[in-house]
Amino acid sequence: MSKSIPSVFDAEPIPDCARAEVEELLKSGDLFRYTAPTDQPTPVARLEHEFAKRMGVKYALALNSCSSAIFLSLRALGVKPNDPVLIPAFTFAAVPSAVIHAGGKPILVEVGDNYRIDLADFEAKLTPQIAAVVISHMRGHTSDMDAIMALCNMRGVPVIEDAAHSLGTLWQGQKIGTIGKLGCFSFQSYKMVNGGEGGMLITNDEDVIAQAIIMSGAYEHNWQKHGLNINAFAEYQNTLPLFNLRMNNLTAAIIRPQLSELERRVTRGRRNHDHVAALLNKSPWLQVPTPLAGEVRAPDSIQFNLIDFSEAEARQFVAACGSKGVPVSVFGLNTDNARAFWNWKFIGNIPDLPKTRAMLVRACDLRLPARLDTAELDAIAQDILTALNKIKPAHSSFHKGSGAEHNRPVRP
Numbered sequence: 456m457s458k459s460i461p462s463v464f465d466a467e468p469i470p471d472c473a474r475a476e477v478e479e480l481l482k483s484g485d486l487f488r489y490t491a492p493t494d495q496p497t498p499v500a501r502l503e504h505e506f507a508k509r510m511g512v513k514y515a516l517a518l519n520s521c522s523s524a525i526f527l528s529l530r531a532l533g534v535k536p537n538d539p540v541l542i543p544a545f546t547f548a549a550v551p552s553a554v555i556h557a558g559g560k561p562i563l564v565e566v567g568d569n570y571r572i573d574l575a576d577f578e579a580k581l582t583p584q585i586a587a588v589v590i591s592h593m594r595g596h597t598s599d600m601d602a603i604m605a606l607c608n609m610r611g612v613p614v615i616e617d618a619a620h621s622l623g624t625l626w627q628g629q630k631i632g633t634i635g636k637l638g639c640f641s642f643q644s645y646k647m648v649n650g651g652e653g654g655m656l657i658t659n660d661e662d663v664i665a666q667a668i669i670m671s672g673a674y675e676h677n678w679q680k681h682g683l684n685i686n687a688f689a690e691y692q693n694t695l696p697l698f699n700l701r702m703n704n705l706t707a708a709i710i711r712p713q714l715s716e717l718e719r720r721v722t723r724g725r726r727n728h729d730h731v732a733a734l735l736n737k738s739p740w741l742q743v744p745t746p747l748a749g750e751v752r753a754p755d756s757i758q759f760n761l762i763d764f765s766e767a768e769a770r771q772f773v774a775a776c777g778s779k780g781v782p783v784s785v786f787g788l789n790t791d792n793a794r795a796f797w798n799w800k801f802i803g804n805i806p807d808l809p810k811t812r813a814m815l816v817r818a819c820d821l822r823l824p825a826r827l828d829t830a831e832l833d834a835i836a837q838d839i840l841t842a843l844n845k846i847k848p849a850h851s852s853f854h855k856g857s858g859a860e861h862n863r864p865v866r867p
């Protein structure tokens with residue numbers, strides 16, 4: 456029999472070297488990032504410094520979540536009440552929520568069955584009224600950043616990259632999150648680096664970082680503890696609201712030692728994904744979309760489309776996987792799924808987005824953490840294929856074509 460199915464929700468242990476620092480913090484009780492004097496770098500300041508260096512950017516600001524990073528990015532860009540902000544229709548509910556939190560109006564853009572932004576719809580909706588664009592690289596799938604940046608630069612619209620799930624991804628050799636004016640990352644437990652909760656905002660723009668730091672809660676002269684020589688701090692003093700979205704030292708101490716593990720996790724995550732993708736793509740009924748040319752992914756989950764499935768068959772498939780212990784879900788068939796745009800009733804009128812809807816009701820989602828080994832991956836893939844065989848027996852695939860047309864690269 457196949458190897459038993461591991462829980463795909465378990466995280467990796469926190470590296471041992473984090474324990475000594477956490478122990479020190481517990482002894483001293485020094486958990487607030489701004490308690491220590493200016494000349495003593497706190498765990499949060501050290502994390503920001505190391506993160507900025509790794510990403511090759513000038514500035515990083517540690518926060519309590521990626522949602523806070525997106526919210527502060529919009530505020531720092533000067534988004535005003537009722538300003539329209541473009542976001543993909545396939546993303547986590549946190550993204551339209553951050554837009555609303557900043558006072559903006561989310562405008563949803565169609566996403567294709569390769570999980571990437573539909574460029575024709577994007578261009579059509581990028582009107583002169585659009586105040587900012589948030590590109591969510593949902594589940595680490597990178598949209599065509601060359602095309603997006605060309606359109607946005609031409610029209611002078613600033614781009615925020617929601618790279619919550621893309622830490623370690625490359626686009627044309629450039630780190631995802633460093634292409635737009637701002638990049639936002641998450642350290643929530645289901646992302647590549649596990650801080651329980653946490654976020655990071657990065658940018659090279661000194662005006663933007665000065666505003667973001669103050670608004671994150673650097674009240675009075677606490678901005679001096681960021682060690683940045685930026686005149687704008689003094690200009691913004693007392694002019695901006697203080698939202699208090701800071702990260703605390705305990706979280707930073709848990710996150711920082713994981714950064715040196717990132718390369719290993721990314722390499723293994725990609726290997727795991729590609730291993731399972733190759734097995735699933737052998738079936739004409741399943742399709743794992745090919746990465747775009749120029750994209751080197753850093754996945755910790757897998758998404759695949761059910762080809763020529765009725766809704767009833769899709770539900771049977773999910774149930775059959777579940778009964779084998781493999782928690783596959785279909786984004787748009789799962790009650791109240793926070794990644795299905797029609798469940799975002801808080802944004803007001805839900806637009807008609809037939810492409811994204813069609814994708815969501817047949818797109819499967821499964822976590823595939825970096826720590827899984829080949830035998831575990833084989834067992835997962837085998838159980839998915841066995842479940843599939845109950846709903847779509849192999850012999851009945853004959854009249855459906857070879858499936859090759861579904862596996863063509865999405866960009867030549």
Ligand SMILES: *Cc1c(COP(=O)(O)O)cnc(C)c1O
Pocket residue numbers: 519520521522523546547549550591592593594617619620640641642643653654
């Ligand atoms: C997780 C996630 C977020 C939200 O991150 P938090 O740190 O939980 O606020 C936003 N966007 C995407 C694409 C995500 O995957």
